[in-house]
Amino acid sequence: MPTTTEDTADTATTALRGRVVAALREQGYDGEPGALEPMLGGHSGLTYRIALGEEQFVVKSVPPGQRAVGRHDMLRQARIMTALGGTEVPVPAIRATSGAEPAWFAMDLVRGESLEPVLDDPAVEPALAAARMRRAAEVLPQLHGVPLDALPVDGDPLGPAEELARWARTMGAVPPELVPGAAELERRLAARVPDAVDPVLVHGDYRLGNIISSGEEPAALIDWEIWSPGDPRVELGWFLVFADGANFPGVGREVPGLPSAEELVELYVAGGPPLGELAWFDALGRFKMAAIMGHNLRRHREGRHHDPDQEKLPATIERLVRTGLDRLS
Template sequence: MTDLVQPLSAFMTRIAGPGELSGLSRLSGGANMESWAFDWAGRAYVLRRAPSAEYMEGRPYSHAVEAALVRAAHAGGVRAPEVVGVLADTDGMGTGYVMRRVVAEVSPAKILADPPPSLVADLGRELALIHALPRAAIPDGIKVMDTAAALAELKARFLAYGGDRPVIALAVRWCEAHLPAPADPVLVHGDYRMGNVMVDADGLAAVLDWELAHLGDPHEDLAFGCMTVWRFGRLDRPAFGVGSLEDYFAAYEAAGGRKVDRERFRFWLVYRTLWWALGCLQMGQAWRSGADTTVERVVVGRRTAEQELDLLLLLGDEAPAAERSRPLPPSSAPPAPPVGEPTTREMVQAVRDWLGEAIKPGAEGHGKFQVVVAMNALGIVMRDLEAGVRAEDRALAEAMLSGATTLAEPGLLARLRRAVLDKCAVDSPKYAALAQAREQWDG
């Protein structure tokens, strides 16, 4: 933090005039970028940055392009933050930009506990405004997404990561078979969901995190926030965990959005769930390669199990009725209670308990977030040591990817259901859809 004080003060003096830096603190959110809140001359700001240019390698565009896009959205009436300055190499803080801070709630749990009555309509309206931004206002660095090419890239990544997860192979094959015709491209936010919107008592206050924006099919944005994972346990409210799809679509269309095509919407719901499953695997690869050695990366890498569960919930209806009603095979028997010297699991539990009792109470801000992530990692290790569940099956994945094996094979859907239930119970036991799937599939 102290490394930022002097260069940030110099930067703010240059773009906003004399003042004094105060209240500098790292915000706990932001899996891919650092966000720092601070005050300058009595006004509140946020610095969004990557500590080095190397961190931006492989990204579709620079922070300068991203800042230009956020400015264009703000100027076009979208509730995007107001960008006040973009970092230069000479500023010594990496790459990024500074925005005026919006005072509103960003926590999905807090928003969804008591959402303002207008929120579903606000979400639909705001997305229509984003999609209506004129092409001339969009920076040149924002590229057009070719859906077929993007799907091929997802498939290549899956194979590079081992190509051995049957449910992911099933989803790749399904997307290939249901690829929609190209759409007239609009600006797609790319990450429009709870966690990236701010809400106050009057409704939607700001749309954040524009780093995945591109030109493409508007149904991609419509579907993304409706994924199970981004509804944060509100499974009875398919639109963002807030309300119904009918109200969401009606608000979008009333604000000028194109008429929603339910088949396209379903394609993108499956596609983006597949995309996030591979995104989770990619984060594990980033840790393994040394590109990002934070504990958060390995923990998110194990969230692939959540998306495999969701994919099977989405695609299970493709199986014949007899397979959908087939009973599941039993889980493996639990191990016998330990005796003698402490087991590896018990030693991991001791460290996890110590973190919770001795370290977490004294931690603050991002440090406290990191302690919680470390405790989650150790919890996964404990359950994994006990259950010994793995998701890899290269032969089956290859057969499903080629179409040689389908959900019509007797007993396959039941085996896949049991496998994803047991794996998700190890990796994400509190995932809301896990309980729903157990009830639906296993009684």
């Protein structure tokens, strides 16, 4: 009988389970191992849950056949979380790693919810969603305050110009008819690029969907695929995109009582000096999201990744571009 794709996947999972269990035992964890169970969510690598006796772990692994680079560089993610383990930034503790192909790391399973109130299901109760968003705004400066020289930085900082160029390349690969007005938004962003400030550690996708919350409190910031040194205002502008469900017509929801962008910025600044050119970074966040959605819609329409839900995106793309232009008026 010929070998099927399912057989190959089962063999790879069995081999990975054996490696994970052996490595955790070397770290002193004992008990009967459970199955390596796939977990939903995440867009880089494979994510599993495994029990070893009374302990529960999450395992992230490079997919078989993929190179451990970029979003699939699991050990790079493990390194930054390990470095943050002694700081005020809440991260899961890393318990074991392996660089042998396919590379992987195991971390503590943190209990809680990681839900984007304006996008994800199930819906979060509005008062709880508002409290979580305020706490996320208060935690973000703790992340940005970690000294870079204490971290395993492995690249040059990305300033505002580099960030715009990065997302302009993504937008440039999308047919213009899928992102009406994006060229004008890009032109206006390029016409008034702010000066860079001193770089900080940026998560790269900081939002409630990547924060495991226990009640109101942030218990763990997860999904560190694209961390880097960069401009803190880029991160804050991206976070603000998710503070208003009206940004996502057809694909999201409006949540009553969420804090305004102005309140979130005040919580972030916490009495410090005001942030310069924040409207530009707010518009950049909208441009970035429109580029990502346009890219996904293009892939669907070209048959590269069939997903009928992508047909809900045009109204959101249009609104993101229009409100981005409004921010720059």
